[in-house]
Amino acid sequence: VRLLIVGGSDAGIMAGLEARAVNPSVEVTLVVADHYPNFSICGIPYWISGDVADWRDLAHRSRSDLERAGLELRLGERAVELDPGEREVTVVDPSGRAEVLRYDTLVLATGAHAVRPPIAGLEQLGPTDGVHLLHTMDDAFALLGDLERRAPSSALIVGAGYVGLEMADAFRRRGLDVTVVDALPQVLRTLDADLSALVAAELDVHGVVLRTASPAKAIEAEGAAIRLSGPGVDLRADLVLVAAGVRPNVELAHRAGAALGAAGALAVDRCMTTALPGVLAAGDCVQTHHRLLSEPTYLPLGTTAHKQGQVAGANAVGVRRRFAGSLGTQVVAVFDLVAARSGLNGAEAEKAGFDVATVTIETDDHKAYYPGARTITLRLIAERRSGRLLGAQMVGAASTSVAKRIDVAAAAIAAGLTVSDVADLDLSYTPPLGSPFDPLQVAAGAWSAGAC
Amino acid sequence: VRLLIVGGSDAGIMAGLEARAVNPSVEVTLVVADHYPNFSICGIPYWISGDVADWRDLAHRSRSDLERAGLELRLGERAVELDPGEREVTVVDPSGRAEVLRYDTLVLATGAHAVRPPIAGLEQLGPTDGVHLLHTMDDAFALLGDLERRAPSSALIVGAGYVGLEMADAFRRRGLDVTVVDALPQVLRTLDADLSALVAAELDVHGVVLRTASPAKAIEAEGAAIRLSGPGVDLRADLVLVAAGVRPNVELAHRAGAALGAAGALAVDRCMTTALPGVLAAGDCVQTHHRLLSEPTYLPLGTTAHKQGQVAGANAVGVRRRFAGSLGTQVVAVFDLVAARSGLNGAEAEKAGFDVATVTIETDDHKAYYPGARTITLRLIAERRSGRLLGAQMVGAASTSVAKRIDVAAAAIAAGLTVSDVADLDLSYTPPLGSPFDPLQVAAGAWSAGAC
Numbered sequence: 001v002r003l004l005i006v007g008g009s010d011a012g013i014m015a016g017l018e019a020r021a022v023n024p025s026v027e028v029t030l031v032v033a034d035h036y037p038n039f040s041i042c043g044i045p046y047w048i049s050g051d052v053a054d055w056r057d058l059a060h061r062s063r064s065d066l067e068r069a070g071l072e073l074r075l076g077e078r079a080v081e082l083d084p085g086e087r088e089v090t091v092v093d094p095s096g097r098a099e100v101l102r103y104d105t106l107v108l109a110t111g112a113h114a115v116r117p118p119i120a121g122l123e124q125l126g127p128t129d130g131v132h133l134l135h136t137m138d139d140a141f142a143l144l145g146d147l148e149r150r151a152p153s154s155a156l157i158v159g160a161g162y163v164g165l166e167m168a169d170a171f172r173r174r175g176l177d178v179t180v181v182d183a184l185p186q187v188l189r190t191l192d193a194d195l196s197a198l199v200a201a202e203l204d205v206h207g208v209v210l211r212t213a214s215p216a217k218a219i220e221a222e223g224a225a226i227r228l229s230g231p232g233v234d235l236r237a238d239l240v241l242v243a244a245g246v247r248p249n250v251e252l253a254h255r256a257g258a259a260l261g262a263a264g265a266l267a268v269d270r271c272m273t274t275a276l277p278g279v280l281a282a283g284d285c286v287q288t289h290h291r292l293l294s295e296p297t298y299l300p301l302g303t304t305a306h307k308q309g310q311v312a313g314a315n316a317v318g319v320r321r322r323f324a325g326s327l328g329t330q331v332v333a334v335f336d337l338v339a340a341r342s343g344l345n346g347a348e349a350e351k352a353g354f355d356v357a358t359v360t361i362e363t364d365d366h367k368a369y370y371p372g373a374r375t376i377t378l379r380l381i382a383e384r385r386s387g388r389l390l391g392a393q394m395v396g397a398a399s400t401s402v403a404k405r406i407d408v409a410a411a412a413i414a415a416g417l418t419v420s421d422v423a424d425l426d427l428s429y430t431p432p433l434g435s436p437f438d439p440l441q442v443a444a445g446a447w448s449a450g451a452c
Numbered sequence: 453v454r455l456l457i458v459g460g461s462d463a464g465i466m467a468g469l470e471a472r473a474v475n476p477s478v479e480v481t482l483v484v485a486d487h488y489p490n491f492s493i494c495g496i497p498y499w500i501s502g503d504v505a506d507w508r509d510l511a512h513r514s515r516s517d518l519e520r521a522g523l524e525l526r527l528g529e530r531a532v533e534l535d536p537g538e539r540e541v542t543v544v545d546p547s548g549r550a551e552v553l554r555y556d557t558l559v560l561a562t563g564a565h566a567v568r569p570p571i572a573g574l575e576q577l578g579p580t581d582g583v584h585l586l587h588t589m590d591d592a593f594a595l596l597g598d599l600e601r602r603a604p605s606s607a608l609i610v611g612a613g614y615v616g617l618e619m620a621d622a623f624r625r626r627g628l629d630v631t632v633v634d635a636l637p638q639v640l641r642t643l644d645a646d647l648s649a650l651v652a653a654e655l656d657v658h659g660v661v662l663r664t665a666s667p668a669k670a671i672e673a674e675g676a677a678i679r680l681s682g683p684g685v686d687l688r689a690d691l692v693l694v695a696a697g698v699r700p701n702v703e704l705a706h707r708a709g710a711a712l713g714a715a716g717a718l719a720v721d722r723c724m725t726t727a728l729p730g731v732l733a734a735g736d737c738v739q740t741h742h743r744l745l746s747e748p749t750y751l752p753l754g755t756t757a758h759k760q761g762q763v764a765g766a767n768a769v770g771v772r773r774r775f776a777g778s779l780g781t782q783v784v785a786v787f788d789l790v791a792a793r794s795g796l797n798g799a800e801a802e803k804a805g806f807d808v809a810t811v812t813i814e815t816d817d818h819k820a821y822y823p824g825a826r827t828i829t830l831r832l833i834a835e836r837r838s839g840r841l842l843g844a845q846m847v848g849a850a851s852t853s854v855a856k857r858i859d860v861a862a863a864a865i866a867a868g869l870t871v872s873d874v875a876d877l878d879l880s881y882t883p884p885l886g887s888p889f890d891p892l893q894v895a896a897g898a899w900s901a902g903a904c
Binding site: 010040042043046051052057058060291301302303304306307324325326327328329330331332333338340342367368369370371398401403404405406407408410411412414415416417421422424425426427428429430431432433434436437438449 | 823
């Protein structure tokens, strides 16, 4: 059995590893557009910041690990055509030489492209002008090269999402003046606005200038600087990073007749199969089943890509497995603050038609008498009638472990627990690390006493 | 309605607060044997260590908070007789004056006594001899007074359970030489032996001498020192702390005819009612419903006492509520190490008749490329056939958040999730704080691949 995988990031690699684990006789070939298979895209901001000294460490596994696991890697090759009828993929190597690869089963793990928002002049500017995207290792090399070569003293970041804020942190660590611009009125749109305001305050404390509700409309080189302008916006900086999210990379499959689903991502079922015979797909190029939503959504996340890749790999070798579903669980560390969410936020719950009641508390992460207690702001969203937990959001200092506390909520949501069930959980307690009623349970009690 | 509560610690206070919350017209009187209502017993080691500067801060709520909430406090009064037929409790105040209190409903929250193990000579020695127990604020005052007055340079701790190890840590912080003696061959019997060995190693690193499998049989004053001896044990120190666990304080109820259950604790149902009419009981004096066990057990824990107290308080005023059950979730911080557990350990699962399979992994708490990654040792115990998760144990440095990671397992166990369900959870990830597959999921994968 020949399994061909297009894409060498989280989903593609996991598909290959899982297929080999399930059926060690399967021949697995990965077509990888760059030379960095299995690199942690999520880790790039920490290499730029200097926290990670060597970019090679960003690889989840080394090339030889992957080859030892039985994956044949075709690095630097781009898949340019898919013929699902003939079960063939045409690839082009760096020298331009084309080759046709035959497969029995194909897994598309083509990932996503960084979005270039509609800013006049953006298409004409690139890394050599000091204007960067940040989605691939090559993007990262270009950015770090620019930082080292020109030693810019100021940066503009377009986009106040996860990557934009991680990069604001990274640039500040490198000593740059940083301004973050976003068309939306808040940072981190995945959080409710009032909780995202806590993150905005943390940015302010650390000297990041925030310009929300400020749509950038035009960009141009102005001497050695870059000028970004729009209604009420006229900013200059030595360097611009566009971190405006990603869009699914579906061109190869779409030209071959694959259907598109949520947000233009590839339509797949929960076994990660497309409608094309013998073609599966996983990761940032596909739509995602959400445990709480009746319709698929688009949630390009590393955790999801890993799991979907495993499911695709198992199904590719004939072992039926279903992707259990995402909850959009996310966490981001911004300076000393951590913001985490799981399930639906207020707007998402409303859009999905749930009648919800919500409660928000502020409480200490551990008993106040023990030194170092810090505030956690915690929101629970639950179905008004049934009390079924639908979402949780938490913001707190790094020491408050909100990154793991959110996982308790994620487990509770996945298991269909009610707020009252959460109040009844037997959670751990010792004064330096907690309270007899965990913050999640304090919130659950407050919800039952009178959420609105 | 007159609600009388005997006991002013976690269970008693929560019963009173919940009763008032449910029915603001109920008259609530608490008989509290000492003058420290609602003090955090769990916090005492941190006052002794010096982490908590003022003992008054150990109160979960102040006396005036409690009175404002409508609780009438009778401090320093001991309940000496219960007549359930007449619905009367006789109390004696510090001057020896007796008074009979009538009630409509009674909640017994008499807590536990520190165990005095059968060591010859122990009954004859006390705080003035440098021999201490540590279960009440008065015990704590006696111990700290002794430490300050005599400035002992060495301490022997009898008992390598949670309190014994927390106190070993506290004494080391005060500069004492510390030896911990236990008759069992391991510390922290609530963990499997090989995981508890990691805690033993941490004690060793911090200069605590550990003498396990060393039953103490006799104790005597020898000049200014205390001598502790037994088979293979002959130790001397300036101070001895006996931390040999607790036994339920049931005398009052037992004399009035209440039935005893697990470990001699008061027999109660899940509404916290005893067989005596109008008498409920909660906290360290009662047996505990365990979610995974068919028979009640004895698990004197602050978290459980709080929840049982609430249930008793609600039922006391006619609102039927059931205690959801404990999982024996516990966590302890010992120097830089944290050990946590939930559900059943290996011996408990076997004793309960489960056919289990177990897996143990060592993994980093977050991506190794980000600085500061530390090892977590993580064990999952699940029913062999069904895969239902029955227990989890974790040991790791304080920075690894095992205290909160265990709560994810606690939620999963309570919800009846299988190991495979755990692998499918959508848990949070960012490189400084986690991995695309959380350690719990790495363990779940390893369990499915081949637990034994």
